[in-house]
Amino acid sequence: xxxxxxxxxxxxxxxxxxxxxxxxxxxxxxxxxxxxxxxxxxxxxxxxxxxxxxxxxxxxxxxxxxxxxxxxxxxxxxxxxxxxxxxxxxxxxxxxxxxxxxxxxxxxxxxxxxxxxxxxxxxxxxxxxxxxxxxxxxxxxxxxxxxxxxxxxxxxxxxxxxxxxxxxxxxxxxxxxxxxxxxxxxxxxxxxxxxxxxxxxxxxxxxxxxxxxxxxxxxxxxxxxxxxxxxxxxxxxxxxxxxxxxxxxxxxxxxxxxxxxxxxxxxxxxxxxxxxxxxxxxxxxxxxxxxxxxxxxxx
Amino acid sequence: xxxxxxxxxxxxxxxxxxxxxxxxxxxxxxxxxxxxxxxxxxxxxxxxxxxxxxxxxxxxxxxxxxxxxxxxxxxxxxxxxxxxxxxxxxxxxxxxxxxxxxxxxxxxxxxxxxxxxxxxxxxxxxxxxxxxxxxxxxxxxxxxxxxxxxxxxxxxxxxxxxxxxxxxxxxxxxxxxxxxxxxxxxxxxxxxxxxxxxxxxxxxxxxxxxxxxxxxxxxxxxxxxxxxxxxxxxxxxxxxxxxxxxxxxxxxxxxxxxxxxxxxx
Numbered sequence: 001x002x003x004x005x006x007x008x009x010x011x012x013x014x015x016x017x018x019x020x021x022x023x024x025x026x027x028x029x030x031x032x033x034x035x036x037x038x039x040x041x042x043x044x045x046x047x048x049x050x051x052x053x054x055x056x057x058x059x060x061x062x063x064x065x066x067x068x069x070x071x072x073x074x075x076x077x078x079x080x081x082x083x084x085x086x087x088x089x090x091x092x093x094x095x096x097x098x099x100x101x102x103x104x105x106x107x108x109x110x111x112x113x114x115x116x117x118x119x120x121x122x123x124x125x126x127x128x129x130x131x132x133x134x135x136x137x138x139x140x141x142x143x144x145x146x147x148x149x150x151x152x153x154x155x156x157x158x159x160x161x162x163x164x165x166x167x168x169x170x171x172x173x174x175x176x177x178x179x180x181x182x183x184x185x186x187x188x189x190x191x192x193x194x195x196x197x198x199x200x201x202x203x204x205x206x207x208x209x210x211x212x213x214x215x216x217x218x219x220x221x222x223x224x225x226x227x228x229x230x231x232x233x234x235x236x237x238x239x240x241x242x243x244x245x246x247x248x249x250x251x252x253x254x255x256x257x258x259x260x261x262x263x264x265x266x267x268x269x270x271x272x273x274x275x276x277x278x279x280x281x282x283x284x285x286x287x288x289x290x291x292x293x294x295x296x297x298x299x
Numbered sequence: 300x301x302x303x304x305x306x307x308x309x310x311x312x313x314x315x316x317x318x319x320x321x322x323x324x325x326x327x328x329x330x331x332x333x334x335x336x337x338x339x340x341x342x343x344x345x346x347x348x349x350x351x352x353x354x355x356x357x358x359x360x361x362x363x364x365x366x367x368x369x370x371x372x373x374x375x376x377x378x379x380x381x382x383x384x385x386x387x388x389x390x391x392x393x394x395x396x397x398x399x400x401x402x403x404x405x406x407x408x409x410x411x412x413x414x415x416x417x418x419x420x421x422x423x424x425x426x427x428x429x430x431x432x433x434x435x436x437x438x439x440x441x442x443x444x445x446x447x448x449x450x451x452x453x454x455x456x457x458x459x460x461x462x463x464x465x466x467x468x469x470x471x472x473x474x475x476x477x478x479x480x481x482x483x484x485x486x487x488x489x490x491x492x493x494x495x496x497x498x499x500x501x502x503x504x505x506x507x508x509x510x511x512x513x514x515x516x517x518x519x520x521x522x523x524x525x526x527x528x529x530x531x532x533x534x535x536x537x538x539x540x541x542x543x544x545x546x547x548x549x550x551x552x553x554x555x556x557x558x559x560x561x562x563x564x
Contacts, residue, residue, distance in 0.1 A: 151376070151377070152491055152494075153490060181464040182466075183464065221460065280476070281467045281471075282471035293473070295474075295477070295478075297480075297487070
């Protein structure tokens with residue numbers, strides 16, 4: 001329900017300004033102390049204002065000696081000599097410049113970089129009642145992973161109902177992202193479009209198309225081939241297809257995050273899957289090659 | 300002998316040159332441009348030496364057409380593809396400008412490689428021009444990155460999946476690859492941010508880097524001069540080849556060349 005006065009959510013209060021006041025008070029205190037010290041010492045203005053002492057050997061009232069004839073007011077500095085004030089000013093300029101530059105640049109760089117690594121979570125997706133998944137039949141399920149993003153978040157999973165295992169429903173939920181370089185793998189066999197279903201779930205519209213991937217799954221980009229459990233059988237992929245976490249809530253099949261798989265032993269409900277954290281395509285998750293990828297950014 | 304110009308002609312000339320003189324006196328720009336354009340080059344430079352300026356021209360074409368394409372393009376996942384269709388089909392001469400940008404990108408890349416090959420085969424990367432070779436390699440990498448980021452923008456199936464593959468190839472680089480891929484995508488998955496990010500990189504960051512590097516490249520070219528071809532007798536310490544008499548069309552008698560005697564005036 002839209003409220004014309006705006007949303008009824010509580011908003012966070014604006015940032016407090018007390019640090020600004022505290023810094024200002026500190027500055028006032030320091031400057032005030034310095035000022036008071038000068039005043040107590042009788043002020044420096046009097047010493048500055050005193051007349052310069054007369055040059056030696058010169059009668060009072062005599063015409064001033066031209067600058068090029070008289071002695072230098074200050075000895076010429078030796079080459080390379082630096083004055084403390086000079087060095088201080090140079091360092092202060094560089095230091096202040098660095099601080100200002102850092103204060104301006106670092107947040108901007110962080111703004112460009114950090115969002116790519118923070119808050120990377122995927123929503124769970126409701127695929128509708130499990131009665132839509134016939135036992136032993138693969139179904140190509142297409143859904144929006146992030147409905148607020150629209151079409152760009154459309155993803156596909158290959159779902160197979162494996163029947164019951166120890167009295168609980170078992171499903172095989174394979175991601176269609178090729179483990180070579182991320183193209184969408186296709187079922188190697190017919191898809192039965194005439195039997196397709198569109199299910200309306202809390203996660204939006206989900207399309208379910210039964211399929212018979214007799215030859216497993218095949219990638220159109222570079223020919224990676226997988227068997228029906230998602231194990232690589234040919235082509236360039238370095239591991240098996242990723243899988244979705246799943247669970248069943250109120251009779252609906254829910255997909256969670258994806259995780260990576262090197263190799264599955266066994267089939268269907270009896271498959272033994274060693275789970276690895278989700279890893280980008282083309283990267284090994286086991287064996288010596290996986291040492292090349294010790295750290296993964298948050299997925 | 301040049302005919303003496305009439306007073307009126309001289310006055311007009313002064314008037315025409317006044318703005319240039321004004322600019323020159325206050326900035327020295329005219330002299331700078333003259334210094335750049337009319338600097339000395341070896342006498343035996345050939346057409347091969349024009350590949351660099353051809354590359355620069357291709358880049359300028361990309362710059363001009365890209366700026367105008369940006370007026371009609373919408374970097375949003377839901378409207379990017381439609382806006383490119385709109386540019387191609389509806390906007391006046393849009394097909395032409397988009398075509399120039401699209402094909403010009405390939406021309407730019409090809410010319411960069413040809414220019415690189417010329418410099419390599421002529422040995423023009425040797426002392427004191429090593430730094431310019433390095434800058435050139437950076438330009439090549441930056442130019443290729445410009446091509447990669449631009450490829451996503453039409454946002455059709457080819458663009459999308461080519462970018463998926465390209466980013467994932469980056470992701471297979473040891474140790475840093477997965478982080479590079481996330482940085483390019485702007486997240487763990489390709490999403491709305493990826494397109495906007497690639498658009499920003501393609502039209503602001505990377506062209507800026509290219510412009511800076513091109514400036515440095517040209518500065519070094521002007522400072523170090525153009526190298527002679529490897530077969531140049533001049534560069535090998537020999538005498539320059541005598542210049543052929545300037546070609547003149549039929550009715551004009553050639554002027555006597557300096558040092559040639561016994562010719563009738």
